[in-house]
Amino acid sequence: MQFIEISIDVSWLTFFAVHLNSFWSSIVDCLFIVVSFHGWEPQQFNAIVALEKILITFTGAKEIEQMKKQVVNFLMMFFFIGTAVAPMMTASAGTISFATPQSSVADTNLYQFMPFPMGAAVGIARMKNNAKYSEVVSKEFNSITAENAMKFRSLHPAENTFNWADADYLVEFAQKNGKRLHGHTLNWYQYLPAWVTNFSGDSIAWENMLKTHIQTVVAHFKGKVASWDVVNEYFNDDGTIRPSVWVKNLGPDYIARCFQYAHEADPDAILFYNDYGHEYSSAKRTAIGKLINAFKARNIPIHGIGMQFHMTYTQSDANINAAMAFAAGTGLKVHLSELDIRLNTNKVQGFVFNETLAAQQADRYKFVVQAYNAAVPKAQQFGITTWNVGDADSWVPSWQGVPDYPLPFDANYLRKPAYKAIIEGGK
Ligand code: G3I
Secondary structure (H helix, E strand, O other): OHHHHHHHHHHHHHHHHHHHOOHHHHHHHHHHHHHHHHOOOHHHHHHHHHHHHHHHHHHOHHHHHHHHHHHHHHHHHHHHHHHHOHHHHHHHHHHHOOOOOHHHHHHOOHHHHOOOOEEEEEOHHHHHHOHHHHHHHHHHOOEEEEOOOOOHHHHOOEOOEOOOHHHHHHHHHHHHHOOEEEEEEEEEOOOOOHHHHOOOOOHHHHHHHHHHHHHHHHHHOOOOOOEEEEEEOOEOOOOOEOOOHHHHHHOOOHHHHHHHHHHHHOOOOEEEEEEOOOOOOHHHHHHHHHHHHHHHHOOOOOOEEEEOOEEEOOOOHHHHHHHHHHHHHOOOEEEEEEEEEEOOOOOOOOOOOOHHHHHHHHHHHHHHHHHHHHHOOHHHEEEEEEOOOEHHHOOHHHHHOOOOOOOOEOOOOOEOHHHHHHHHHOO
């Protein structure tokens, strides 16, 4: 009610003042209007009647009558607006405090509602060829991660060849649109070019190859990329070290040298250890906790923990809270780095999205954001990044081989209930 009153007051007042163009009539208008909106008690109204009698004495009954008719018309119309329109506008504001009615949600941006950076992983082909996609990215998020463009195979396809084109396109986009750019990933057991998986050098050659890749990439993006997932997915879910070409050829402690090489190349970059499964594997949490403590003891430069959170809508509050408490307890920056919430947990072909699932998914998005915001101290809140933008962009359906709808935007980049839930969770 409050909202409508202020804006209409002014305009109608001037409207009436201009039209009727008589000093007294405006006075009467004001009085009537004020009375009606503030809903003053009957006795105050009597005062008006009295006042009216005075005015009649000075101006004449006919004008007053004419004026009263007009004021009544005005009140009728105002009553209509008050009862019909206002509820629609205030209802949405009640839940999400958008300044304007739902239909013009386009005017709001997700990240502006969040108490920490809100990001999305993006595909370069889509950024270049899908205007709606890049528009949503630029509008809704203030942090971006390259889904694949900064991985080893993309940047370093041959031993003596670096391919910066796609990644530099994203740097330019981020700089032009004032977005933070998070680098993913300097070292991973997957998405490696053949020349690496087939590399036949000795451990020194492997060490040089590792160092050259990390330091060439970090140096190229120095001052443009704020932070890096230095090593991704080093542990198995049972907390053991995952076998990889890196561990095989350089030993398990190669991971510490990755962080040292990255730090040497850009001492200002925030360096993360990134992995998945924190929300379901206490063994993995323990292993990661031990690694971080060992690094701290050895002064290995590690500044953040990335929790991917590729989760299902059935994940429990307790597990989500356990992951948040663990991450906050490391004292490092905490990044929910690849959030998406799958629905088709039974891998049903022809699986369809519906309102019930939308609500259940929204509930999980809200809970995850709330749990993050509650458990992670402000100084450690690096932010939350969804792993792509709309359901049609997600890696999940091709990975699972069945339909799924894991993201806050649908295939047409319309906002799903999950979108509002993220905002609710950040309050
Ligand atoms: O670009 C080629 C294209 O030229 C070719 O026609 C096509 C068909 O094979 O493949 C395209 O490359 C695919 C690439 O995504 C780009 O779409 C690769 O095959 C495919 O393996 C790659 O999948 C990516 C996957 O990581 C492997 O790197 C997913 O998009 C990406 O979402 C996923 O992201 C990972 C994170 O980096 C780490 N955490 C888990 C997460 C999900 O797996």
